[in-house]
Amino acid sequence: MYSEKVMDHFMNPRNVGEIENADGVGEVGNPKCGDIMKMYLKIEDGIITDVKFKTFGCGSAIASSSMATELIKGKSIQEAMQITNKAVAEALDGLPPVKMHCSVLAEQAIRKALLDYSKKTGVKIEGLDENEFNEDDLHEIEVED
Amino acid sequence: MEKIIYMDHAATTQVRKEVLDEMIPYFNEYYGNPSSIYYLSNFSKMAIDKARERVAKAINAEKNEIYFTAGGSESDNWAIKGVASKLRDKGNHIITSKIEHHAILHTCEYLEKLGYEITYLDVDEYGMISLDELEKAIKNETILISIMFANNEIGTIEPIKEIGEIARKHNVIFHTDAVQAVGSLPIDVKDMNIDLLSMSAHKLYGPKGVGALYIRKGIKIDSLIHGGAQEKNKRAGTENVPGIVGLGKAIELAYAELEENTAKLVELRDYMIKNIQNRIPEVRLNGHPTKRLPGNVNICFRYIEGESLLLSLDMYKIEASSGSACTSGSLDPSHVLLAIGLPHEIAHGSLRLSLGKKNTKEEVDFVIDKLVTIVDRLRQMSPLYEKNQEGK
Numbered sequence: 001m002y003s004e005k006v007m008d009h010f011m012n013p014r015n016v017g018e019i020e021n022a023d024g025v026g027e028v029g030n031p032k033c034g035d036i037m038k039m040y041l042k043i044e045d046g047i048i049t050d051v052k053f054k055t056f057g058c059g060s061a062i063a064s065s066s067m068a069t070e071l072i073k074g075k076s077i078q079e080a081m082q083i084t085n086k087a088v089a090e091a092l093d094g095l096p097p098v099k100m101h102c103s104v105l106a107e108q109a110i111r112k113a114l115l116d117y118s119k120k121t122g123v124k125i126e127g128l129d130e131n132e133f134n135e136d137d138l139h140e141i142e143v144e145d
Numbered sequence: 146m147e148k149i150i151y152m153d154h155a156a157t158t159q160v161r162k163e164v165l166d167e168m169i170p171y172f173n174e175y176y177g178n179p180s181s182i183y184y185l186s187n188f189s190k191m192a193i194d195k196a197r198e199r200v201a202k203a204i205n206a207e208k209n210e211i212y213f214t215a216g217g218s219e220s221d222n223w224a225i226k227g228v229a230s231k232l233r234d235k236g237n238h239i240i241t242s243k244i245e246h247h248a249i250l251h252t253c254e255y256l257e258k259l260g261y262e263i264t265y266l267d268v269d270e271y272g273m274i275s276l277d278e279l280e281k282a283i284k285n286e287t288i289l290i291s292i293m294f295a296n297n298e299i300g301t302i303e304p305i306k307e308i309g310e311i312a313r314k315h316n317v318i319f320h321t322d323a324v325q326a327v328g329s330l331p332i333d334v335k336d337m338n339i340d341l342l343s344m345s346a347h348k349l350y351g352p353k354g355v356g357a358l359y360i361r362k363g364i365k366i367d368s369l370i371h372g373g374a375q376e377k378n379k380r381a382g383t384e385n386v387p388g389i390v391g392l393g394k395a396i397e398l399a400y401a402e403l404e405e406n407t408a409k410l411v412e413l414r415d416y417m418i419k420n421i422q423n424r425i426p427e428v429r430l431n432g433h434p435t436k437r438l439p440g441n442v443n444i445c446f447r448y449i450e451g452e453s454l455l456l457s458l459d460m461y462k463i464e465a466s467s468g469s470a471c472t473s474g475s476l477d478p479s480h481v482l483l484a485i486g487l488p489h490e491i492a493h494g495s496l497r498l499s500l501g502k503k504n505t506k507e508e509v510d511f512v513i514d515k516l517v518t519i520v521d522r523l524r525q526m527s528p529l530y531e532k533n534q535e536g537k
Contacts, residue, residue, distance in 0.1 A: 002456075010456060016526050031490035031529060034450050034470045034478065038528040054528040058452035058469070062526065 003093035009063035026112025068106035155499035196393025217324035217345030221248040227366030236286030272301035294326035299432030300441025309338025328399035351395030355388030410439035440500035448530035
């Protein structure tokens with residue numbers, strides 16, 4: 001049911017862990033729904049120099065987190081802001097339709113960590129809105145696949 | 146095929162060689178339609194007759210009380226819809242439980258749309274219904290009580306004989322979904338006051354696509370499948386002769402070997418539960434410690450999610466199942482685990498290992514070794530675990 005890439009990122013996830021004194025931390029999801037993603041960012045001069053994650057969830061949630069960290073590592077904040085759930089899913093060679101919300105979670109985790117960075121430092125990030133993280137709505141989000 | 150460690154016998158079982166051997170001639174040698182009158186068809190008729198006798202004997206029923214179906218779900222649907230429609234002038238109330246199989250629950254929900262009233266009994270932390278609550282729920286309009294013999298997820302065995310007594314006392318028909326119990330537990334429909342009982346062949350080392358409904362003599366229910374005159378005009382459709390032969394052989398073997406198998410499985414089951422509990426912290430056994438199916442192990446591992454556990458086990462070709470939402474295609478974890486009072490986040494981390502005849506202690510040890518590693522790996526990745534450890 002999963003692509004080889006999903007299984008690879010599930011069995012050998014990249015960038016698992018935490019960053020002490022991270023510049024931005026974002027947690028999304030809900031244990032009731034069976035998935036929580038927590039993302040840690042280290043940002044220097046507008047560049048994401050390090051990223052780590054921790055995830056409670058199914059195989060595709062873990063793989064989506066891992067892939068998301070790879071996609072943004074070394075990128076600028078603006079580049080990271082361009083990462084969509086679709087990009088995460090495509091980079092994994094696709095996710096089953098019922099699992100697309102996992103890629104949405106990954107996108108949201110990145111944005112929430114960036115929002116935290118923005119709040120901590122006062123650096124304004126265009127396109128970020130605090131109200132976009134209504135966790136109850138997360139599973140209802142219409143996703144393109 | 147690579148060597149697999151199969152621990153999902155509650156999902157289905159491998160057809161036994163003795164069963165398959167007996168089925169094969171009915172595919173291509175004795176292929177006559179049992180409804181035909183010529184020589185060739187006598188073989189099929191006799192085969193069905195023999196199977197009916199074997200099934201009846203296994204549950205202490207009479208031969209003419211056994212009706213073959215296409216499996217457990219059909220038997221459940223037939224029992225419930227058949228009683229509901231037959232007795233619609235008498236009443237519209239059905240009592241069942243919150244932990245039934247979906248073949249019962251979704252059938253009841255369908256009947257609710259047609260105007261029937263359903264009481265879904267609560268269960269306790271072990272998954273047991275309360276006999277007091279059952280008796281209190283009975284009213285003048287009650288036409289059926291349907292309570293499963295043993296639960297497919299957590300293995301809990303319900304007090305069937307006592308339920309049967311209550312139903313009989315109040316003159317209400319009693320159906321039991323015994324799909325998980327037949328072949329694994331002793332069943333006596335007379336002693337237990339069972340009026341209707343569903344079973345399925347593929348849970349007891351028989352073939353898929355065949356089952357039976359026991360209908361006690363004197364109980365009248367409407368048909369579900371209309372058509373030809375098969376099964377005494379009660380269940381139409383040309384009989385699945387090889388399947389029926391398979392069910393007959395499988396059930397006979399299961400009861401001939403019941404004591405020996407039960408003893409072996411209970412020992413293996415308890416060994417597995419004890420060792421998982423000893424070697425992995427923060428686990429919870431779901432279901433009753435002793436009143437449970439011989440091969441059922443159901444355990445929640447806190448802070449991790451069931452699907453990722455199953456995928457990791459599958460890397461070692463260990464086949465099991467989970468009550469996590471991610472394995473069901475819905476967002477909610479198993480209705481059974483929620484009914485026994487587990488919070489969502491713990492219910493998501495459940496693992497069911499259902500042991501069978503061929504499983505060995507070596508396999509159980511191997512699986513536990515792998516579980517220790519997998520659970521630790523997933524916990525190290527889990528933000529819930531991290532939070533909890535900080536709190537200590």
